[in-house]
Amino acid sequence: MTEVEIKKILNGIKADKASLPTRYLYDNLGGILFEAITELPKYNATRDELDIFRDKLDEIAEVLPDNACLIDLGAGSCRKAAHVIPSLQPSRYIAVDLPSDFFVQSVSSLENKFPHLTVNSLSLDFSQGFKVEQVRKLQGKNSNQEPLVYFYPGSTVGNFNPDESMKFLKDLSADGILIGVDLIKPPEVLLAAYNDKLGVTAAFNRNALLHLNRDLGTNFDVELWGHEAIFNDEKSRIEMHLVSLENQIVESSHGEILFRKGQTIHTENSYKYTVDSFKAILDSAGYNNLNSFVHSSERYAMFTATKDL
Numbered sequence: 021m022t023e024v025e026i027k028k029i030l031n032g033i034k035a036d037k038a039s040l041p042t043r044y045l046y047d048n049l050g051g052i053l054f055e056a057i058t059e060l061p062k063y064n065a066t067r068d069e070l071d072i073f074r075d076k077l078d079e080i081a082e083v084l085p086d087n088a089c090l091i092d093l094g095a096g097s098c099r100k101a102a103h104v105i106p107s108l109q110p111s112r113y114i115a116v117d118l119p120s121d122f123f124v125q126s127v128s129s130l131e132n133k134f135p136h137l138t139v140n141s142l143s144l145d146f147s148q149g150f151k152v153e154q155v156r157k158l159q160g161k162n163s164n165q166e167p168l169v170y171f172y173p174g175s176t177v178g179n180f181n182p183d184e185s186m187k188f189l190k191d192l193s194a195d196g197i198l199i200g201v202d203l204i205k206p207p208e209v210l211l212a213a214y215n216d217k218l219g220v221t222a223a224f225n226r227n228a229l230l231h232l233n234r235d236l237g238t239n240f241d242v243e244l245w246g247h248e249a250i251f252n253d254e255k256s257r258i259e260m261h262l263v264s265l266e267n268q269i270v271e272s273s274h275g276e277i278l279f280r281k282g283q284t285i286h287t288e289n290s291y292k293y294t295v296d297s298f299k300a301i302l303d304s305a306g307y308n309n310l311n312s313f314v315h316s317s318e319r320y321a322m323f324t325a326t327k328d329l
């Protein structure tokens with residue numbers, strides 16, 4: 021990391037409304053903990069998405085281009101890709117995620133499952149936009165033949181605010197997209213998913229501090245931080261925060277940071293949408309042929325769309 025990047029992150033955690041980039045939740049352990057979250061009884065997004073695949077994949081495959089280059093944004097365990105590849109029949113699969121051993125192993129086990137498919141991976145941070153040139157390099161001479169279909173499951177797009185989501189989706193050089201979005205539901209249902217009683221989400225959140233210690237050389241003590249998830253009704257988002265459990269001093273390469281008891285660091289937003297409000301984002305981002313595939317519980321939806329470039 022450059023000094024400028026380190027300073028930017030330290031300034032973020034020292035600010036009055038302290039925050040940490042969401043990518044700090046994901047490292048090797050973060051990837052494993054996220055997979056554990058998807059098994060929690062009250063975290064339904066993954067199960068709902070897999071139900072939609074089970075019931076609707078044939079319809080989904082019909083509206084997306086054939087022989088595509090399937091680009092999985094935030095692929096994680098690549099588990100969802102393993103479900104859709106047999107129906108979507110892409111000619112190439114590109115997994116994109118932050119660098120971690122967890123990601124490397126996930127891609128390698130997907131490759132083993134589909135030995136005849138061309139599988140590539142890109143370890144990078146797409147929070148400032150995803151650049152198609154990286155895909156073109158991997159495609160080489162096939163770059164004119166393979167339509168680009170983005171696979172963006174897990175409601176990962178919900179980490180962006182609605183304006184950022186629109187811009188991110190607009191800037192994708194896409195022929196088609198298959199995207200999953202968590203829908204608005206009663207706050208108590210949402211909060212139960214993010215405040216699980218086993219403490220898995222708390223561990224996922226606190227692990228960001230271990231990641232930060234490794235990257236920045238800080239000495240955060242995870243035992244001195246609690247997990248808090250709240251629903252911000254006005255912004256229609258779940259917010260995750262870390263809460264300082266006592267007055268404490270954290271050392272960094274740029275001096276000491278004082279945290280008072282109760283002070284928080286904002287680590288993640290997870291925006292929730294209605295089917296119409298998310299369709300409006302896809303529409304503003306220049307997509308056409310919008311289709312929604314809503315789970316029977318109305319908790320979760322997948323959208324397909326195409327884009328005339």
Ligand SMILES: C[S@@+](CC[C@H](N)C(=O)[O-])C[C@H]1O[C@@H](n2cnc3c(N)ncnc32)[C@H](O)[C@@H]1O
Pocket residue numbers: 042043046051054066093094095096097100116117118144145146147173174175176
């Ligand atoms: C909510 S998880 C979803 C994982 C998987 N797609 C699924 O649906 O189960 C978000 C994934 O996006 C990745 N991710 C988050 N922020 C990212 C970023 N800025 N750049 C690249 N990958 C990112 C995480 O590492 C993680 O694997």
